[in-house]
Structure formats: C-alpha cells, structure tokens
Amino acid sequence: MTLNRDMPDIAFSKEDQKQLAERGISEAQIRRQLDHLQKGCPALWLDRPATVGDGIRMIAEDDAAYLLRLHRKSQEAGEFRKFVPASGAASRMFEMLLEFDRRADDCDIEILTHEARQGNIKSENFLGLLRRIKRLAFYEDLRRVLGRDLPEDVSEYSSQDIRDLLKGILGVAGLNYGQCPKGLVKFHRYADHCRTAFEEHLAEGVEYLKDRNHLVRLHFTVSPEHEPQIRQCLNVFQTRYHAQKLSFDISYSFQKPSTDTIALDGNGQPLRDAQGRLVFRPGGHGALLENLQALNADMVFIKNIDNITPDSLKEEVVLHQKILGGYLMRLRDKIFLFLNQLDKDSLPPRFFNELEDFCVNELMIQTDKSISPSEKKEYFHRLLNRPVRVCGMVRNEGEPGGGPFWVKDSDGGVFLQIVESSQVDKSNPAQQEIWNRSTHFNPVDLVCAMKNYRAEAFDLKSFVDAGSGLVTSKAKEGQTIKVLEWPGLWNGSMAQWMTVFVEVPAETFTPVKTVLDLLRPEHQN
Numbered sequence: 009m010t011l012n013r014d015m016p017d018i019a020f021s022k023e024d025q026k027q028l029a030e031r032g033i034s035e036a037q038i039r040r041q042l043d044h045l046q047k048g049c050p051a052l053w054l055d056r057p058a059t060v061g062d063g064i065r066m067i068a069e070d071d072a073a074y075l076l077r078l079h080r081k082s083q084e085a086g087e088f089r090k091f092v093p094a095s096g097a098a099s100r101m102f103e104m105l106l107e108f109d110r111r112a113d114d115c116d117i118e119i120l121t122h123e124a125r126q127g128n129i130k131s132e133n134f135l136g137l138l139r140r141i142k143r144l145a146f147y148e149d150l151r152r153v154l155g156r157d158l159p160e161d162v163s164e165y166s167s168q169d170i171r172d173l174l175k176g177i178l179g180v181a182g183l184n185y186g187q188c189p190k191g192l193v194k195f196h197r198y199a200d201h202c203r204t205a206f207e208e209h210l211a212e213g214v215e216y217l218k219d220r221n222h223l224v225r226l227h228f229t230v231s232p233e234h235e236p237q238i239r240q241c242l243n244v245f246q247t248r249y250h251a252q253k254l255s256f257d258i259s260y261s262f263q264k265p266s267t268d269t270i271a272l273d274g275n276g277q278p279l280r281d282a283q284g285r286l287v288f289r290p291g292g293h294g295a296l297l298e299n300l301q302a303l304n305a306d307m308v309f310i311k312n313i314d315n316i317t318p319d320s321l322k323e324e325v326v327l328h329q330k331i332l333g334g335y336l337m338r339l340r341d342k343i344f345l346f347l348n349q350l351d352k353d354s355l356p357p358r359f360f361n362e363l364e365d366f367c368v369n370e371l372m373i374q375t376d377k378s379i380s381p382s383e384k385k386e387y388f389h390r391l392l393n394r395p396v397r398v399c400g401m402v403r404n405e406g407e408p409g410g411g412p413f414w415v416k417d418s419d420g421g422v423f424l425q426i427v428e429s430s431q432v433d434k435s436n437p438a439q440q441e442i443w444n445r446s447t448h449f450n451p452v453d454l455v456c457a458m459k460n461y462r463a464e465a466f467d468l469k470s471f472v473d474a475g476s477g478l479v480t481s482k483a484k485e486g487q488t489i490k491v492l493e494w495p496g497l498w499n500g501s502m503a504q505w506m507t508v509f510v511e512v513p514a515e516t517f518t519p520v521k522t523v524l525d526l527l528r529p530e531h532q533n
Contacts, residue, residue, distance in 0.1 A: 018042065018277065018278060023284075024286055027286055028286075031265040031266055031268065031288065032264070032265060032266035033265075033268070038270055042272075044479060045271075045272050045491075046276070048479050049477040050475055050476075051432055051439075052425070052432065053415065054414070054416075054432060054439055054442040054443065055413070055415060055442075056414050057442060057445050057447060057448075058411075058413055058414055059448070060447070060511060063372060063424055063509055064412060065508065065510045065511065066510075066511050067510060074334070075333075075334030075337075075338065076330050076331065077334070078337040079333040081337075082306075082333065083216060083218065083333070084219055085220070086219035087307050088217050088225070089225040089226065089306075090213050090226045090310075090311070091227050091303065091309065092226065092229070092311055093293050093310075093312065094189060094228045094229060094230055094313040095229050095230050096189065097187060097189060098185050098188055098190040099187065101185075101193065101520065101521065101522055102186055102523055103522070104130060104522065105134075105177060107130065108134055109174040112174060115167060115171070115174075116166070116167040116170070117162065117170075120134060133524060138173075139162045140527050142158070144523075145194040145196050145203070146177075146183060146185075146202070148202070153176050153181070153183060154173075188237075190520075192204050192206065192238065192241060195316065195520060196318040198318075205520070206245075207245045208316040208317070208318070209228075209311070209313070210226065210242065210246070210256060211319065211322070212316065212317075212329075213226050215326040216309075216326055216329045216330050217309075222253055223254075224256050224257065226257070226258050226259075227258075227260070227261065227299075228259075228260050228261075228313075229260070229262070229296055229299050230261075235260055235262075242256075263295050264295070266298075268291055269288065269290075269491065269493070269494070270286060271288075271490060271491045271492070272489060273487060279489055289491055291494040292493030292494055292496065294477070294496045294497050294500065295494050296497050297472070297501045300458075301458075301465070301468045301469070304465050306457070307333070307336060307455060307456065307458070308456045309329060309333070309456075310453075310454040310455070310456065310497075311452060311454075312519065315453070315517060315519050315520075316518065317518050318530075319533070320533055321518070325515070325516045328512045331510075333455050335398050336397075336398045336456075336457055339370065339396055339457075339506075340457045343392050346392060347392055347393060348461060350392075360384050360388070363388055367388075367391065371506055371508065372424060374422060374423070394504065394505055394506050395456060395466045395471060395505045396457040397454050397456045397457075397498075398455050398456075398508050398510055399426065399454050399498070400454070400512035401449070401511055401512065402516070402517045403447060403448055404447055404449045405514060410426050410431075410449065410450045411446040411450055412424065413425055413427045413446065423507070424509060426499050426507075427499065431476065431499065448509075448511070451516070453517070456505075468501075470504075471503070471505055473495055473501075476495040477493060477500060478496075479491070518531065
C-alpha cells in the first residue's frame with residue numbers, strides 16, 4: 009500500500025506486527041497514522057469568532073433560577089458524574105525550577121539579581137518565588153524534607169540554600185514534584201490541612217454531584233504507576249466527610265496503548281529504539297475519548313485537573329457549574345421531546361416549523377432548506393440524535409487556550425466549534441485576523457449528555473472529525489522527529505456533537521500552569 013508519491017510503502021516485519029498486536033493496533037491504523045504524518049492535518053476554516061449574541065449565550069438572572077432547579081432534579085437522581093483528565097506530570101508546572109536546577113552551580117543571589125536587573129524575566133520570577141516560598145501550600149512538606157527552615161530574606165540565601173530548595177522540591181528524595189502528577193501537588197492551605205488538586209476536585213464535586221443518597225461520582229484518568237499514590241491520597245481525604253455521611257464513587261482509568269501513535273524519524277521512516285523496536289507516543293488528550301465512552305454515564309462534567317479553587321471561592325464556581333448542568337438538561341429534554349415525536353407516523357406541518365425554529369434559535373444549527381417534506385423526518389432525526397455539550401466560555405483576558413468560533417465545513421455551512429491555535433492557518437492574513445478578533449476562550453468547562461432519547465449510549469467515535477489532529481516536530485536524542493496527536497478531546501473529537509456556548513465569569517477559571525500561579529491571590533485562600 010503506497011501512501012502517496014512522496015513516501016514509499018513501508019514494510020513491517022513480523023516483529024513489528026507482533027508489537028502492534030500487543031498494543032491492540034492494526035496495521036491499517038498505523039498506515040492511516042503514517043498518512044497523517046506525511047500529509048499533515050488540514051487547518052480549520054474560520055468564518056468568524058463566536059461572540060455574545062452570535063454563538064455565545066448569556067444566562068439571564070431570572071432564567072438561572074429555573075436552570076438551577078433542573079440541575080438539582082438530575083443531581084439528586086445521580087445522573088451526573090465528573091471526568092477529570094489527570095495523567096499529566098507536573099514537570100511543565102515546575103519547568104522554571106527544572107531549568108535553574110540544571111544550572112544550579114551558578115545560581116547565587118548576586119548572579120540572579122544581576123540577571124533580573126538586566127531584564128531576565130526567568131531570574132526575576134525565580135527571585136519572586138524565593139521571596140514568597142513560604143506562602144506555598146507545600147512549604148511545610150519542603151521544610152520537613154530539608155530538615156530546616158529557609159531564610160526569611162532572599163538576600164540571605166546562599167548557593168547551597170538554592171540548591172537544597174531545588175532538590176527538595178524536584179528530587180526523588182524530596183517532594184519529587186518534577187515527576188509526580190500535577191494533581192498530587194499541594195495547591196491550597198487551610199487551617200488544619202493542605203489540599204492537592206485531586207482533593208479539591210472531590211470537595212468541589214460534593215457541591216454539584218451529590219445525589220439524594222449522598223453519593224458523589226468522579227472519574228480520573230491517571231498513569232498506572234501513580235494510581236496507588238493517588239488512591240491513598242484520596243482515601244485519606246474522604247475520611248473528612250465521614251461525619252456528613254457522604255460517600256464517593258471514585259473510578260480511575262489509563263490511556264490505552266491502542267491509542268498511542270507512531271512517530272517518524274528524520275528520514276521519514278518509523279522511529280525505532282536502540283533495539284530496533286517501533287517507538288510509540290501518547291496520542292494526546294483526544295485519546296481519552298475511549299475512557300469517556302467507557303464511563304457509560306448519562307451526563308458528565310469535564311474539567312482540567314489544574315482548574316480548581318479553594319473553598320473561599322468555590323461558591324461562584326459551583327453556582328455556574330449548576331447553571332451549565334441545568335442548561336444542558338433543558339436542551340436535552342427538548343431534543344428528546346422532538347425525537348420522540350419524530351418516531352410517530354404522521355406529524356402536522358407546524359411541528360417541523362417549531363423544530364426548525366428550535367434548531368436555529370436554541371441549538372444555532374443551520375438547517376437545509378432544500379429538504380423535501382418526505383425527507384424531513386429522517387433529516388431532523390439524524391440532525392438531533394447526537395451527543396450534546398454545553399461549554400462555558402470566559403472573556404479573553406490573555407490566558408492561553410482555544411476559543412469559540414464559527415467554522416465552515418466542506419459544504420459551505422457554518423457550525424460552532426472550539427478551536428485551538430494549532431488548528432488555524434496563521435499564514436493566511438484573513439484567518440489570522442479572525443483569530444485575533446476572538447473575544448472569549450475555552451477554559452475546558454464542559455457538561456455533556458452522552459445517551460440518546462432511548463437511554464442508549466452514543467458511539468462517541470462516530471462524531472469525531474477524523475481529519476483533524478496535530479502533526480508537530482520535536483527534538484529527541486539529537487534528531488528531529490515528527491509526531492502525531494489525535495483530535496483534541498473537546499476539539500476534533502467532539503466536532504460533530506451539538507455544541508452550545510454559554511458565557512461564565514472569569515472567576516470560575518483559576519488555572520495553575522506554573523508554580524507561580526499558586527501565588528496568585530485566588531490560590532492563597
């Protein structure tokens with residue numbers, strides 16, 4: 009099988025085929041991956057940004073009360089679960105510290121101060137961290153592993169103090185934050201304890217997931233090597249709720265080896281290790297679609313592991329989670345009502361007028377005006393019988409992340425989609441200009457309905473934009489390799505879902521991308 013004229017057919021040995029079989033990957037799947045790697049993934053074509061009044065809803069105060077009642081009804085029935093991708097390591101969060109650890113021999117206060125005065129932002133930030141290190145929730149743990157306190161005044165730091173601090177935070181003999189999952193980093197300090205991001209997700213989930221039997225359901229995707237440590241952490245935390253007679257249904261899953269992707273070396277051949285075996289890489293968070301499918305849940309809240317607040321700020325977050333959940337319920341109930349009607353033998357013409365009005369005004373879907381009366385039942389059934397997601401959108405204040413856009417499809421129609429920067433052709437001035445006009449961004453704050461009107465789970469793979477994804481180049485052991493990531497979980501993997509955007513306050517988005525973010529007021533509790 010030849011992929012294209014530029015790339016000869018690649019023969020896989022029996023050992024290669026055995027390796028593929030062990031991972032649950034067919035040769036046909038690998039061929040498709042190679043095709044993507046060689047040709048690249050096509051860019052999306054932006055029509056315009058989604059804005060308030062044109063693709064983004066604002067919830068009126070009088071409407072919110074009704075949505076809260078809808079959420080409460082489904083919450084008490086136990087229909088909601090929370091899904092948190094949490095397998096990522098904290099290495100990126102501590103990237104600055106890892107960089108200074110590599111140059112620890114010339115890290116003294118005089119050198120760092122001189123660099124900061126010369127405009128070196130990294131040195132300035134590092135000095136800022138040293139000045140406020142004792143405000144971090146994990147400082148007491150750091151002091152214990154060091155066996156001593158650190159200086160009060162940054163000018164009193166010796167080179168040895170700096171080296172000890174870096175080893176204490178990053179090293180295996182210390183807190184090992186350079187290697188552990190981000191969710192196990194202590195984020196917030198309370199009067200009698202500190203909480204990791206994992207623990208904060210449990211505490212938040214209690215407020216909008218607890219059913220009438222006081223059961224709270226959450227699911228985390230984790231790395232197999234970290235699961236025992238995560239279980240231990242959360243088991244200890246759950247004891248705090250025993251007096252409230254609360255119980256937690258916490259499940260875990262791993263990213264499947266069958267979702268890993270192959271890479272190309274500098275010669276355009278499959279990357280191999282020193283033993284000649286094919287090298288596979290994780291396929292990005294889009295690979296977690298299978299984990300989401302396996303939940304077999306009615307409705308699922310999806311949030312990132314690092315987007316979490318202390319108790320002092322949870323009220324606003326919880327309120328808008330409930331509103332999003334209620335909004336999803338209202339849409340889902342209306343969709344189910346229409347689908348049940350479509351199953352009937354005869355329908356009056358006004359029904360299709362009401363249905364089209366709902367699609368255009370509530371779901372913001374362009375409908376095909378050329379459909380004949382005899383085709384309408386099948387057409388609208390196909391249009392509506394899809395998973396639904398309600399996505400919170402925050403006004404853009406400079407935070408990184410994708411955003412809400414109207415995107416053109418191959419037929420010239422437009423639909424709402426969450427778009428990442430990497431999916432846009434920035435070499436096209438018109439596309440760049442549309443990207444720059446975006447007013448909101450995606451904080452990964454979604455609530456999803458994943459069963460149809462007959463209570464059957466959707467096959468989520470049927471709603472993926474298989475042509476999307478990301479091909480990038482990375483440095484590995486002195487050579488440049490080409491790698492492939494699957495369509496993002498809330499981008500291409502949900503491209504054909506019914507999508508509704510709702511504005512949520514900026515206060516609901518408090519990400520921790522670097523250790524310095526823990527020093528922001530919202531994380532100081």
